[in-house]
Amino acid sequence: xxxxxxxxxxxxxxxxxxxxxxxxxxxxxxxxxxxxxxxxxxxxxxxxxxxxxxxxxxxxxxxxxxxxxxxxxxxxxxxxxxxxxxxxxxxxxxxxxxxxxxxxxxxxxxxxxxxxxxxxxxxxxxxxxxxxxxxxxxxxxxxxxxxxxxxxxxxxxxxxxxxxxxxxxxxxxxxxxxxxxxxxxxxxxxxxxxxxxxxxxxxxxxxx
Numbered sequence: 001x002x003x004x005x006x007x008x009x010x011x012x013x014x015x016x017x018x019x020x021x022x023x024x025x026x027x028x029x030x031x032x033x034x035x036x037x038x039x040x041x042x043x044x045x046x047x048x049x050x051x052x053x054x055x056x057x058x059x060x061x062x063x064x065x066x067x068x069x070x071x072x073x074x075x076x077x078x079x080x081x082x083x084x085x086x087x088x089x090x091x092x093x094x095x096x097x098x099x100x101x102x103x104x105x106x107x108x109x110x111x112x113x114x115x116x117x118x119x120x121x122x123x124x125x126x127x128x129x130x131x132x133x134x135x136x137x138x139x140x141x142x143x144x145x146x147x148x149x150x151x152x153x154x155x156x157x158x159x160x161x162x163x164x165x166x167x168x169x170x171x172x173x174x175x176x177x178x179x180x181x182x183x184x185x186x187x188x189x190x191x192x193x194x195x196x197x198x199x200x201x202x203x204x205x206x207x208x
Contacts, residue, residue: 005029005143006136007156008068008119010056011043011126011192015172016159018208021132028123029156030116030138034058034071038160041115043192046181047090051188053161054083056115071115084108087194094180096201103129104194126193131205165190177207 004023008030009016016039020026034040041056057074084105091097103125112118127134145154158168165172174189178199182188188195196204 003027003149003152005139005148005152005154005156006159007032007035007038007040008116009039009043009123009159010041010115010119011054011122011194012039013044013159013190014174014193014196014208015165015169015190016155017126017130017132017193018172019153019155019159020127020136021130021205021208023153026136027143027152028120028136028138029143030069031140031142032068032156033142034066034068034115037162040068040119042161043194044161045087045090045192046179046185046188046195047086048181048184050185051191052086052090054086055079056083056118058115069114069116073112073115073118075111080108080110091180091194091198094198095178097198099201100129100197126197129197129204130193130208131202132208175207 002023003025004019005027006016006020006029008028041058043054045052045054057077057079059072059074087104088101107122124134148154157163159165165174176187177196179187179195180199196207200207
């Protein structure tokens with residue numbers, strides 16, 4: 001049995017779902033302290049002017065010692081509108097945007113409360129669209145990396161926007177696939193799972 005440990009993530013990168021699909025017993029860390037500048041509240045898409053980072057604003061009352069389940073999303077700044085407009089602008093000419101838009105758009109019409117719950121709703125929907133099992137366990141306590149049970153593989157800090165996956169995760173292979181702006185920037189690997197879905201559609205599962 002392969003038990004992979006993941007952090008929560010906002011429209012996580014392809015790398016995340018590639019490993020999630022491989023794990024027979026995925027576990028989502030649900031008792032860590034919130035960590036800034038990670039995929040926990042951001043994703044990266046391929047836009048007309050290059051890579052674009054979309055960040056979910058967090059309530060400023062949250063500190064780095066806040067349990068991830070208690071982190072609230074800020075209701076200020078109309079971020080949902082801005083995120084959806086950016087996604088639509090980046091992918092409206094992709095082969096499968098219209099195919100999936102009605103499944104993704106509702107996440108930007110609601111007023112989410114807690115980041116962890118919001119991310120889980122997204123993960124479950126994405127797994128459904130990828131046609132992979134969305135079942136996962138949640139950690140009952142914070143799992144220290146030095147005390148993980150035998151057989152666990154820890155991806156909480158390996159899947160990270162500031163780390164080069166080529167160096168820290170050699171098990172992940174980012175093979176090229178069609179991208180809308182490939183003619184401008186070449187293939188841009190390991191973007192948000194939205195990039196794979198909108199560009200490859202039902203064939204995304206084969207890529208993973």
